[in-house]
Amino acid sequence: MTPPDSVRERYATLVEQVRAHREAYYLQDAPMVSDAEYDQLFHDLQLVESQYPILMGQDSPTLEVGGEVSSAFAPVTHASRMYSLEDVFSLEELTVWLERAQANALKLHPESPMKWLCEVKIDGLALNLTYRDGKLLRAVTRGDGTTGEDVTHNALTIADIPQELSGNGYPQEFEVRGEVYIGTDDFNAYNEMLIADGKAPLANPRNAAAGSLRQKDPAQTAKRPLRMFVHGLGRSKDFAMTHQSEAYELMRDWGLPVSPYGRVVTSLSEVTDFIAENGQKRHELIHDIDGIVIKVDDLATQEQLGYTSRVPRWAVAYKYPPEEVHTKLLDIQVQV
Ligand code: NAD
Numbered sequence: 001m002t003p004p005d006s007v008r009e010r011y012a013t014l015v016e017q018v019r020a021h022r023e024a025y026y027l028q029d030a031p032m033v034s035d036a037e038y039d040q041l042f043h044d045l046q047l048v049e050s051q052y053p054i055l056m057g058q059d060s061p062t063l064e065v066g067g068e069v070s071s072a073f074a075p076v077t078h079a080s081r082m083y084s085l086e087d088v089f090s091l092e093e094l095t096v097w098l099e100r101a102q103a104n105a106l107k108l109h110p111e112s113p114m115k116w117l118c119e120v121k122i123d124g125l126a127l128n129l130t131y132r133d134g135k136l137l138r139a140v141t142r143g144d145g146t147t148g149e150d151v152t153h154n155a156l157t158i159a160d161i162p163q164e165l166s167g168n169g170y171p172q173e174f175e176v177r178g179e180v181y182i183g184t185d186d187f188n189a190y191n192e193m194l195i196a197d198g199k200a201p202l203a204n205p206r207n208a209a210a211g212s213l214r215q216k217d218p219a220q221t222a223k224r225p226l227r228m229f230v231h232g233l234g235r236s237k238d239f240a241m242t243h244q245s246e247a248y249e250l251m252r253d254w255g256l257p258v259s260p261y262g263r264v265v266t267s268l269s270e271v272t273d274f275i276a277e278n279g280q281k282r283h284e285l286i287h288d289i290d291g292i293v294i295k296v297d298d299l300a301t302q303e304q305l306g307y308t309s310r311v312p313r314w315a316v317a318y319k320y321p322p323e324e325v326h327t328k329l330l331d332i333q334v335q336v
Pocket of ligand 1: 025031032033034035036066087120122123124127232293317
C-alpha cells in the first residue's frame, strides 16, 4: 500500500524524534521526555511500519538495539551480541506473546514441561563482564549491541562486581550480562548529601547509574553508590547447564550478584501472579523497576528460538502503566 504524503511526513518525524531521544538518553544520560512518552513514540513508529512496511529503511530505529557508543571510551566489539527486549504494555498482549512462545517451545521440545523464569526489570544500564581464569578481564556497556564502551576501570570500583571469582568449576572464559543500578535508599541518601553540599541532585536512579558508570575518571565513579545484578549469559565455553535459573545458582556460588527477586513458574497464571505481586510491592524493592521480564528458562530452547535484529524471541518485558510522579526534584536543576 502506497503511503500518503501525510504518513510519509509523520513517519520521518517519528524516526527523527526517536533518534534524538535515544541520543539524549544513551549518550548524554539526560532524557528530554519521560520513558512513557518515548515508548509511545517508538510504538507509533512500529505501528506505521506495520501498516506501511515500504517506509521501513534498513536503518530504522525499530531494527536496532538503541544505544550509542561515546568517543570518550575505547570501543569493544562484543564476542556475542547484546540485545534489547520486546515490550508489551497489557496483560492481553502478554498472554498472546506467552502463548505463541509456548507453542513454539513445545514444538521444539514436546517432552519438556514449560518453565518460565520471571524477573523484575531493573531500571539501570546493561553491562557485559568477561571473566578469564576466574578474573575480571573486561567490562563493556551494551552500546549499540554490537559494539560497547570499555568501562573496565569504572567497573572495578563497584563492590558487587567480583574482581576474582570464588569457588571453582567456572568456565575458563565466559561473559555474563547484568544491570548496573543505584538502589533507592542509596540514591536518596546521595542526593541529600549533594543538596547539603549546595550541589545539584541527580535526576533519577537510572540516569544517575548510567552517568556514573560512564564517567571518564574512575575516581568519580567510585564516589557513586553503584550496584549490579546479573541477568544473562553471553558467550561461554564449557557452560554445561540446561536452564538459566541453574546458571544463576552457579554464578551465585562464584560470587556474582544474583537478584533475590526471580522465580521459576510453570503456568501463565503464575506469571500474572508474579506481575501483580511485584506491581503491589514495587516501591518496597531495593531498586527501581520499570516492568517484569519473562524468559523461557530452558537454554537449548532459547538458542533455538533465537533473536530478531533487536530482541530475543525467548523473552519479553511487561511494562507497568506509568505512574504519576510528583517530586520536588522536578522543579530544581538536576545533574547526572
Ligand atoms: P529496555 O530497557 O526496555 O529493555 C532491555 C534492557 O533491559 C536489557 O538490555 C537489559 O539491560 C535490561 N534489563 C533489566 N532487567 C533485566 C532482566 N531481569 N533481564 C533481562 N534484561 C533486563 O530496552 P532498551 O532498548 O534499553 O531501552 C528502551 C527503554 O529505555 C524504553 O522502553 C524507554 O523506557 C527507555 N528509553 C527512554 C528514552 C527517553 O528519552 N526517556 C529514550 C530511549 C530509551
